[in-house]
Amino acid sequence: MFPFRVMLFALVAASSFTPVCVLQFCTDGDGDCHRHDATASSSRPPNTFTSRWNASASNLGRFRVSCKKLIEAFPIDEGGGNYARSVKNCIFSKSTPTPLKGPLRLAAASKVWLQHQQSPSREIVARTSYLHLSRQEVMEDILDLDVAVTRSDDFLLYASGGRLPPGSAPLAHRYGGHQFGYWAGQLGDGRAHSLGQYTNRKGEVWELQLKGSGKTPYSRSGDGRAVIRSSVREFLGSEAMHFLGVPTSRAASLIVSDEPVMRDQFYDGNVKTERGAVVLRLANSWFRIGSLEILSQSGEIDLLRKLLTFVIAEHFPSIHPDDPDKYLAFYSTVVNETAHLIARWTSVGFAHGVCNTDNFSLLSVTLDYGPFGFVESYSPRFVPNTSDDEGRYAIGAQADAALFNLEKLATALGPVLPGKQQSEARDILKGYVDIYHKRTHRLFKAKLGLLGEEEDDGSLIAFLLKMMEETHSDFTMTFRQLSEVSFQQLLNRNFTQLWALEDLSSHNLFPDWLSMYRLRLLRQPNDGDLERQQRMKNENPRYVLRNWMAQSAISKAEKNDFSEVELLHHILSFPFITQEAAEKAGYAQRPPSWAKRLKVSCSS
Numbered sequence: 381m382f383p384f385r386v387m388l389f390a391l392v393a394a395s396s397f398t399p400v401c402v403l404q405f406c407t408d409g410d411g412d413c414h415r416h417d418a419t420a421s422s423s424r425p426p427n428t429f430t431s432r433w434n435a436s437a438s439n440l441g442r443f444r445v446s447c448k449k450l451i452e453a454f455p456i457d458e459g460g461g462n463y464a465r466s467v468k469n470c471i472f473s474k475s476t477p478t479p480l481k482g483p484l485r486l487a488a489a490s491k492v493w494l495q496h497q498q499s500p501s502r503e504i505v506a507r508t509s510y511l512h513l514s515r516q517e518v519m520e521d522i523l524d525l526d527v528a529v530t531r532s533d534d535f536l537l538y539a540s541g542g543r544l545p546p547g548s549a550p551l552a553h554r555y556g557g558h559q560f561g562y563w564a565g566q567l568g569d570g571r572a573h574s575l576g577q578y579t580n581r582k583g584e585v586w587e588l589q590l591k592g593s594g595k596t597p598y599s600r601s602g603d604g605r606a607v608i609r610s611s612v613r614e615f616l617g618s619e620a621m622h623f624l625g626v627p628t629s630r631a632a633s634l635i636v637s638d639e640p641v642m643r644d645q646f647y648d649g650n651v652k653t654e655r656g657a658v659v660l661r662l663a664n665s666w667f668r669i670g671s672l673e674i675l676s677q678s679g680e681i682d683l684l685r686k687l688l689t690f691v692i693a694e695h696f697p698s699i700h701p702d703d704p705d706k707y708l709a710f711y712s713t714v715v716n717e718t719a720h721l722i723a724r725w726t727s728v729g730f731a732h733g734v735c736n737t738d739n740f741s742l743l744s745v746t747l748d749y750g751p752f753g754f755v756e757s758y759s760p761r762f763v764p765n766t767s768d769d770e771g772r773y774a775i776g777a778q779a780d781a782a783l784f785n786l787e788k789l790a791t792a793l794g795p796v797l798p799g800k801q802q803s804e805a806r807d808i809l810k811g812y813v814d815i816y817h818k819r820t821h822r823l824f825k826a827k828l829g830l831l832g833e834e835e836d837d838g839s840l841i842a843f844l845l846k847m848m849e850e851t852h853s854d855f856t857m858t859f860r861q862l863s864e865v866s867f868q869q870l871l872n873r874n875f876t877q878l879w880a881l882e883d884l885s886s887h888n889l890f891p892d893w894l895s896m897y898r899l900r901l902l903r904q905p906n907d908g909d910l911e912r913q914q915r916m917k918n919e920n921p922r923y924v925l926r927n928w929m930a931q932s933a934i935s936k937a938e939k940n941d942f943s944e945v946e947l948l949h950h951i952l953s954f955p956f957i958t959q960e961a962a963e964k965a966g967y968a969q970r971p972p973s974w975a976k977r978l979k980v981s982c983s984s
């Protein structure tokens with residue numbers, strides 16, 4: 381029997397990594413970034429948008445955001461201007477977006493309606509509905525907007541920084557962070573602007589943010605822009621994660637422009653001209669571990685307390701503001717939820733790529749999609765980010781990286797915790813490993829359709845992952861195909877056309893594992909084959925955003941053909957349901973050979 385290797389990670393946080401995700405900034409030919417003025421507001425992009433919707437765009441006129449709460453809660457850096465600087469004693473700086481240069485095009489909006497493809501019927505969606513997932517389309521379910529508004533010029537401007545939605549007083553957030561193990565000092569929103577909060581008809585509060593909307597006081601030597609390549613990935617990646625049931629920021633729209641943006645994609649001196657894009661993204665809060673760290677590190681303890689009080693009051697309603705242990709209760713919740721989040725990442729084969737403290741949300745949602753990836757040929761050493769030479773953020777090391785980040789959170793809270801509570805915080809953190817393991821174990825058991833608990837379940841999972849690693853079996857499709865085969869097929873080892881299981885079955889110990897698995901399934905009383913298959917199909921997606929799929933959509937989007945972005949968005953909105961168009965596109969097939977050559981770096 382193989383040792384229990386599922387999601388094994390060292391308890392001791394690694395501390396000797398070099399920061400490799402350095403920003404490679406290019407000269408910004410633009411010079412002046414303080415251009416959000418009446419001219420920008422009134423300038424309309426040429427009518428380059430071809431409508432795919434016919435409904436009226438009228439309800440955009442009633443859309444309003446508010447920055448009141450954020451502005452009134454904290455001292456604000458009025459600074460004046462987006463010039464890069466070190467900022468103190470504030471949580472936000474006032475900062476105006478720099479409009480993208482037109483013509484502007486809407487490349488995607490959440491929700492999609494394909495012209496030539498039917499969505500899976502309500503009946504199918506209901507039958508396959510997975511309990512852990514409450515589906516929300518951003519435009520309609522979160523922003524209360526008819527998706528038809530996205531066809532209007534007003535929307536193009538609002539969603540790209542060309543005009544501010546009513547009520548907006550745009551802000552850039554000041555935060556710091558530990559990057560690749562080292563304190564990096566002030567980071568902050570260097571290319572993002574918070575437009576304000578929107579309270580929807582369900583009473584949920586969402587903070588709207590533009591990413592790629594120009595320089596802020598936190599841009600350092602960056603140009604404040606994001607390119608089409610990384611913006612397509614963020615749009616599709618975050619949407620796909622939501623529909624996989626993983627807590628995440630959301631994306632409402634993706635606007636592309638013709639504005640030239642220079643990027644050295646692989647940091648090899650080969651600077652290319654790409655095009656600027658802006659994602660309108662949303663989260664209940666964009667505060668990160670780094671938001672607290674910077675205050676603690678710079679001795680701004682009153683402000684640290686203020687931010688904590690705000691975050692707790694707004695987002696942790698079960699913690700009473702007068703509770704003397706409120707910061708500990710907050711810490712304990714973040715530890716618990718972060719362990720759950722990383723377990724969810726592991727269970728869908730997601731590697732974030734840059735698990736720095738500035739990219740770790742205080743609400744434990746997936747944030748800041750950069751060089752992320754879904755593991756294909758399974759290996760715990762899968763590193764999606766080619767800039768991460770040391771493999772610090774390999775998929776099998778993410779739980780360890782989160783532990784490191786949570787330690788940094790405890791350190792940041794140090795100044796507001798009396799000595800006794802500091803040691804209690806350390807005790808809370810000791811529980812993290814166990815929470816993560818238990819959660820991962822439960823998720824993987826569900827992936828295998830196992831009910832109840834048996835002593836050898838952990839070994840069964842570990843054994844399978846080890847064989848997958850040694851046979852380079854595809855993570856997503858191995859689990860999916862195990863969900864799709866009948867018990868009879870498992871008995872006969874009839875895996876014709878099941879490419880991932882064919883790979884897996886080449887392992888010399890596969891027959892042993894299979895008989896253990898079959899016997900385990902047979903010990904489940906009242907569990908029919910169809911029930912098991914359905915249950916497993918609801919846990920194991922058939923489609924994830926593989927790099928080659930994203931790349932194919934990006935290449936077309938760069939030529940203003942957004943059909944594949946739209947197709948992928950649609951398919952990935954129903955990842956657990958077999959779809960004709962996805963099958964035709966080969967999304968559940970063995971990845972093409974050119975996929976192996978794809979590299980994703982921090983350059984974005």
Ligand code: AMP
Pocket residue numbers: 403567568569570571572598599600601602603604605606734739748750982984
């Ligand atoms: P990221 O790796 O995208 O999470 O970014 C890390 C830090 O670098 C954040 O403070 C970003 O705002 C900043 N940053 C990344 N790219 C740019 C850019 N092109 N211009 C300005 N700041 C940037």
Ligand code: MG
Pocket residue numbers: 738739748
């Ligand atoms: Mg970031």
